[in-house]
Amino acid sequence: xxxxxxxxxxxxxxxxxxxxxxxxxxxxxGLNLVQWLDVRNADGWTIKDHVAHLAAWEQSMxxxxxxxxxxxxxxxxxxxxxxxxxxxxxEAIFVLHKDEPLDQVQTQFLATHQELMNLIRPMTDEDMWxxxxxxxxxxxxxxxxxxxxDKIYGNTTxxxxxxxxxxxxxxxxx
Numbered sequence: 001x002x003x004x005x006x007x008x009x010x011x012x013x014x015x016x017x018x019x020x021x022x023x024x025x026x027x028x029x030g031l032n033l034v035q036w037l038d039v040r041n042a043d044g045w046t047i048k049d050h051v052a053h054l055a056a057w058e059q060s061m062x063x064x065x066x067x068x069x070x071x072x073x074x075x076x077x078x079x080x081x082x083x084x085x086x087x088x089x090x091e092a093i094f095v096l097h098k099d100e101p102l103d104q105v106q107t108q109f110l111a112t113h114q115e116l117m118n119l120i121r122p123m124t125d126e127d128m129w130x131x132x133x134x135x136x137x138x139x140x141x142x143x144x145x146x147x148x149x150d151k152i153y154g155n156t157t158x159x160x161x162x163x164x165x166x167x168x169x170x171x172x173x174x
Contacts, residue, residue: 005142006150013149016157017120021135024054024160027167036102041170045094050163052097053090055109058116061155064117064135065148120152128152156168 006012026109028051030049036047045053056074071081076092083089130146 006153010091010120010123010128010149013119013128013153016153017117018165020157020160024158024164027164028120033102035171039171041166041173043094045170047167047170048102049098050167051092051109052105053093054159055105055112056093056097057155057159058112061152062112062116063133064151065116069136069137069139075161075167116156116170 007016028047031047038046040046059069059073059075061073062102064070069078070082071078074081074089075096080092081087128149129147129151131147132151133139133146135148
């Protein structure tokens with residue numbers, strides 16, 4: 001059952017990830033090259049930039065689930081990541097990936113998702129409720145942190161829906 005935008009079980013999480021991943025890819029698969037590369041939002045992002053961004057945040061979850069600091073997955077500095085300035089982090093991600101070829105971004109996007117799903121699938125409901133600190137006990141911050149299911153939810157299904165809405169609106173502006 002959904003509570004405050006999060007889920008309570010791995011089964012619910014997996015169902016939402018599958019649903020929203022499929023919807024996102026159905027949208028992306030229907031785009032032409034101009035839509036991927038030339039239509040920009042107010043921040044200057046193309047659809048390709050949104051996709052690189054989604055992959056970067058999933059890479060941060062891969063790092064986390066493997067016990068590595070998330071900034072390594074995002075490929076930003078530790079200082080920037082620990083600043084918790086999400087806009088600055090997102091700008092750094094944008095700058096890092098903006099000149100990558102579309103086929104490279106698409107390939108990385110699909111491979112990253114597959115790698116993350118391969119880490120999530122064997123997890124149990126009990127694993128999903130382990131606190132953030134279980135995976136990164138030495139990361140600065142207060143307390144144990146949220147259960148990992150909340151972090152996975154926020155960096156997958158929620159993030160897909162959020163960016164899908166933005167990308168659809170971006171294309172409607174043309």
